[in-house]
Amino acid sequence: MLLDEAPLPNRAANQSFWYSRGGDDAREANQTSVMRFEERASYTSNLVFEFGEPIDLDLQNEARLLVHAGKMQRRKDLSFGLKNLAELFVMLFDHYLLLAKPKQQDETIKYHVYGRPIPLELLILVNFTDPPKRRSGSIMALSRSTPRITDDTQLSKDLEIAYGGRVLYPCRIQRRGHPGDPMTLYVESEHARNEWRERLQAAIARRKHVLSLSQIFDVRLLCDVSCAPLPSRNVVVSSDNMKPHGRVTCSVPFESPDGRELIAVGSTDGVWFGFSHNPSSFRHVLLLKNVSQCAVLADLAFFLVLADGVLVAFDLHALISPPRGASTRATKPPQALCEEGVFVEFFCVGLLNGRPSVVCMNRKGTTSLFHIFTPNLPDLPEYRECNDMFRLHREFFIPSEAYDLVFLGSKISILCPKGFEVMDVTEFYSVTLPVREDTRLRLMTKRHGVCRPIGMIRTTEGHFLLCYKAFGFYVDNHGDPCSSSSIIEWEGVAERVAWHPPYVLLFSPTFIEVRHAMTGRLAQIIPGIGVGCLYDGRRRVPYLDDWSPGVPQEPRVHGLMRPGSAPSNDTPAEQEAQFVFELVPTIPAYSP
Incomplete structure (x- = not known):
């Protein structure tokens, strides 16, 4: 039986898994995640793949779960600083991480897939703890204009207050087997970055467990x-x-x-x-x-x-x-x-x-x-x-x-x-x-x-x-x-x-x-x-x-x-x- 066609945990089992992350805050976040299960059809039906060649992600399988989704930023070019940013809509499914560019088309938002979807078994979380960066400059400018604080959490809070939310928090990921530097995505708060990290870690762990039971x-x-x-x-x-x-x-x-x-x-x-x-x-x-x-x-x-x-x-x-006793x-x-x-x-x-x-x-x-x-x-x-x-x-x-x-x-x-x-x-x-x-x-x-x-x-x-x-x-x-x-x-x-x-x-x-x-x-x-x-x-x-x-x-x-x-x-x-x-x-x- 195909791995991606193997019986997956039903919706109740998926809810139970994500609820088990613990705590009222986690439970509330997980309820939001399970609600996105109902939104999955609206996202997946509006995906647009490059060259018009769709990739079979098995998204029509009702057992598939949209674990987390939200806006992130990426640099448009390799220039120094964060002056030229582009918005991405990132969808974390229970088996793939998908990045897309949202574009309004008539009365519908189409999600143009950016790059190839990344199987969770090939996803590497490189770093989710780097200091934040000012939206219109570099971290060097931040370090010259703010007191030196050793506590990263306190530094993040002080920067958000000092710059009125005009700071971005880097999330570095990499696809196993692809050459080059890791991809850096940005979110607008420390809370959002921590939530992405937790969701990604949990999804990767769950995917690893599912695969261990369904090896070809x-x-x-x-x-x-x-x-x-x-x-x-x-x-x-x-x-x-x-x-x-x-x-x-x-x-x-x-x-x-x-x-x-x-x-x-x-x-x-x-x-x-x-x-x-x-x-x-x-x-x-x-x-x-x-x-x-x-x-x-x-x-x-x-x-x-x-x-x-x-x-x-x-x-x-x-x-x-020859075996012992056999003739040559x-x-x-x-x-x-x-x-x-x-x-x-x-x-x-x-x-x-x-x-x-x-x-x-x-x-x-x-x-x-x-x-x-x-x-x-x-x-x-x-x-x-x-x-x-x-x-x-x-x-x-x-x-x-x-x-x-x-x-x-x-x-x-x-x-x-x-x-x-x-x-x-x-x-x-x-x-x-x-x-x-x-x-x-x-x-x-x-x-x-x-x-x-x-x-x-x-x-x-x-x-x-x-x-x-x-x-x-x-x-x-x-x-x-x-x-x-x-x-x-x-x-x-x-x-x-x-x-x-x-x-x-x-x-x-x-x-x-x-x-x-x-x-x-x-x-x-x-x-x-x-x-x-x-x-x-x-x-x-x-x-x-x-x-x-x-x-x-x-x-x-x-x-x-x-x-x-x-x-x-x-x-x-x-x-x-x-x-x-x-x-x-x-x-x-x-x-x-």
Whole structure:
């Protein structure tokens, strides 16, 4: 069930929660807040979003509560002092903080949304105790013209009397994951500022409690390691006896030829194998520098590693010790898939026309060269006489940079500066998605200044979600924009995207954003520090791309983050700790 569609406390429960803040004054304020529940429709029905693209805030849900609302001020420009102020009407809901510019239109006040609404789980209260500022000047002018008082409350009262209410009280907030300085808003009294602070703190606490009961994914530790240089002998172990082993770059779960569930972890100092949910079991199996990708073809027992631009295939039987008492078998030697001197930028594994394939890319000037390799299968006559695990099937190129690729049955989609280049590797013709220009996409690209693609996901039969760093865009199986679906603007700037049906997971440096793929609605935010995606579900064949409504699923996504608090400035980067984790679904997935 979607988090934002989960049963919320009813109106009586909401009243009880806010009344519990205590005291007659609080009770009176809370009664005013509950009355705003009735006013919510008049506010929400008059919201005007930028570019005409509404954001689904679930405000039609009758259980949603308008906790607090009121006027605040912001500076129009970056000039010194508070001479140029603009009025905002701020609405605090039980799940979002929304800023709007009120504008009279005929006999109705329209609320033009200012910036993006801020989910409460991303809202940071930076400072609500700074000294007040004079409306037409700066705090420096105030300090020169008033006695020095150490009591902030007394200072505020004296300033209000001295300047006849012409002082403003700053409230500094920040949106997690957005660069730049905190946003400063101003109110006209100390009482108003204290009320905003209390309301915000209570709303954030309540939102955190509600989310803790309705998580889509839980974070489960696989292993914790540090980035220090590799010693002569190394083992990845638990935090009680953690050994340094280099910066983690990738991972992939797989099943060994004898049926054991294992995980491969790649780092700047090699590759480790270990058992799922047993951090102390990890062992160093490959001493390679600068591993950037790894993948598994489980049915063929092939393991592929990209390290320092060299793509090498290994026989899994040669890397895994057989169980005690089991017989050993002859193994194939490692095979470098590309010629010496070819620097491979990335590779992907998948099914092309129903057959396991490996596609890798290297650059030559401004051209991206692609090489398609297929395994030497046992049913081929030459298999027994050939020690190579793969053979070159065909090659092609595109005259531009390439970032990644996605397998689409008989075609592949190449992520490049133009967007998504869908290539038929049999006839060697391509089309760029979306095939028809869309005004919404052009406006969104202009707004963010970047339109780099990061992933392509088949949401339903005949529909795809094109994922860019800042937003997502739906197209049909002909590549035309879906008129019935709007653009989904992410809460952060995503570096990677992963697919755990029916959810899309977007990885930003400070949080993971979980959205339902069919509706685009925000379902969960997982905060963190130094967040990264290690395994997005595509690095093994066969891989699970289907799902059944109501059926519990296995974890499909691995990530990386640093411990709860950021390291100090004195901590060298190579000694920072890292947590390798998997995202475990906590409720059955379903189709809305």
